[in-house]
Amino acid sequence: MTISSLCHRPWRSNCTIFMSSAFLVTTSSALLFGLAPPHTLPPVADLPSASGIPAHEERLLHIRDIRDRSGMRRHAWNLFSSVTADTHIDQPSNELKLPVWMTWWTLGETMGTKDEPLIFRPNDEKSNTEFIRTKTGGGPISGVRFNNIAYSHIRDERLYAMERFVSLKAQFDTDGTPTEQRRISDFDRGAIATKSAWFLVAEKNSNVVYKNEYEKYTLMPVWNGPDDTTNEGGPKYTPGRWKSKVLVDETGMDDNIGHRIKDANGIERLVVSIKRFYRWEICSERMLSAVNKAIGDPNRQAKKGDQIVLVGLHIASKEIPDWIWTTVWWHPDAFLGEFRKSPSQFLNDRPPQVARDITWSNYLLDTAFDMETPRELDNSPNACFNPWLEANVPDSVGSNCMSCHQKAAWPANRTIMARHRIKIEDDDKYFSNRVRTDYIFAFQSAKPVF
Ligand code: HEC
Numbered sequence: 001m002t003i004s005s006l007c008h009r010p011w012r013s014n015c016t017i018f019m020s021s022a023f024l025v026t027t028s029s030a031l032l033f034g035l036a037p038p039h040t041l042p043p044v045a046d047l048p049s050a051s052g053i054p055a056h057e058e059r060l061l062h063i064r065d066i067r068d069r070s071g072m073r074r075h076a077w078n079l080f081s082s083v084t085a086d087t088h089i090d091q092p093s094n095e096l097k098l099p100v101w102m103t104w105w106t107l108g109e110t111m112g113t114k115d116e117p118l119i120f121r122p123n124d125e126k127s128n129t130e131f132i133r134t135k136t137g138g139g140p141i142s143g144v145r146f147n148n149i150a151y152s153h154i155r156d157e158r159l160y161a162m163e164r165f166v167s168l169k170a171q172f173d174t175d176g177t178p179t180e181q182r183r184i185s186d187f188d189r190g191a192i193a194t195k196s197a198w199f200l201v202a203e204k205n206s207n208v209v210y211k212n213e214y215e216k217y218t219l220m221p222v223w224n225g226p227d228d229t230t231n232e233g234g235p236k237y238t239p240g241r242w243k244s245k246v247l248v249d250e251t252g253m254d255d256n257i258g259h260r261i262k263d264a265n266g267i268e269r270l271v272v273s274i275k276r277f278y279r280w281e282i283c284s285e286r287m288l289s290a291v292n293k294a295i296g297d298p299n300r301q302a303k304k305g306d307q308i309v310l311v312g313l314h315i316a317s318k319e320i321p322d323w324i325w326t327t328v329w330w331h332p333d334a335f336l337g338e339f340r341k342s343p344s345q346f347l348n349d350r351p352p353q354v355a356r357d358i359t360w361s362n363y364l365l366d367t368a369f370d371m372e373t374p375r376e377l378d379n380s381p382n383a384c385f386n387p388w389l390e391a392n393v394p395d396s397v398g399s400n401c402m403s404c405h406q407k408a409a410w411p412a413n414r415t416i417m418a419r420h421r422i423k424i425e426d427d428d429k430y431f432s433n434r435v436r437t438d439y440i441f442a443f444q445s446a447k448p449v450f
Helices: 003-008 010-014 016-023 027-032 057-065 069-083 107-111 148-156 162-175 285-295 333-339 401-405
Strands: 086-090 097-099 141-146 192-201 218-221 245-249 260-262 268-273 279-281 307-317 324-330 363-368
Touching: 057 069, 069 307, 069 324, 069 363, 107 141, 107 148, 141 148, 141 285, 148 192, 192 218, 307 401, 324 401, 333 363
Parallel strands: 245 268
Antiparallel strands: 086 097, 141 192, 192 307, 218 245, 260 268, 279 307, 307 324, 324 363
């Protein structure tokens, strides 16, 4: 009996998020595609009011300017714990509840090219991009979501429409607008954008007697820095090259912290329960096709009953003009670290409610309020990156979110140099024939509407 068997229970017809196209389809096509009958989607949840987010701008700028690392980290942990707060809404595919950010608008919903005011969430095939594929080799399954404030800005300003950018650019060109003013209007304070990274864990049948014990588990790479990588297994620093690994127990039965067994190569690996991840089971055709499209590799396809586990989450929050950049990634030290003498620096300032949580205590965190400071130990500019989301981008190990995102503009420039971890000025010639998009890249995929 696996956790996944929940997927086959009748109440799975609550499967709202991924089956929400039911809103748009007729009963006959619903039957054709095996969809649940129409029903309402979960509301797009706000952060808990007690979170105090967005926080006071002056205070945030102050802790940035005095380089109060601990203050910045405390704020970032609060943000993480607020976007993952329990909405008490049942998650369709398993026993978990939806965390706040998973009720937010997907990239497809936000950038959907319907020019009508959206009164419901059009999760139709065309606009549904629950999962996207990182174009660079070896990237994970990924997904972008926006909270209500960010979503409303994009819809109200019609920033989903390519024509909007064509006309903005033409207007700036005609008016001879100074470079620093060639920009969309800023997002409102409180806007939040997220980008997630997921790893596929195969369903295991506990009734099968496996020849070798390790076959009961899925081997998953763990980032332990650039020195812990090999020369094979995909582009430099991609997960396929990470030497450290854990064996994930998909049945969730094995939560014996410290249990180690040998993998297929005779190397001892820690066994971790899938309960130590935030996760989704692939329980609908619709989700299966979205995941497989995102994997994009015919030799490595998911099947129903497999699970995707959250290995990384980016959170950009518009609380200061340059946004606050926070990222978390899964690591066994995040829960084991509590018992170690020198826990990872990425656990510093973690609040007790996160440390106690069986799911959310498994993630390390880093944050950047500035692209240059506080400087790293070797005096290089401030680094803040997610191994799952950035290690596959050339030169992005040790990058800084902002130094890349500061260049977000329309039309796109495909040669973004992440390693230049320095601020470029607002009147830089890079922006002189573009429209700057307030640090958000999503508009590069703006589609023609008319
Ligand atoms: C190498 C450049 C680069 C770096 C470094 C980078 N990003 Fe991004 N990011 C992108 C691009 C390009 C996109 C849009 C395409 C996509 O989503 O894959 C994006 C998308 C996002 C989104 C979705 C909203 C949007 O802008 O479209 C968020 C949120 C985000 N990144 C946060 C972060 C955080 C937090 C960090 C640092 C930990 C970071 N990024 C580092 C290039 C980068």
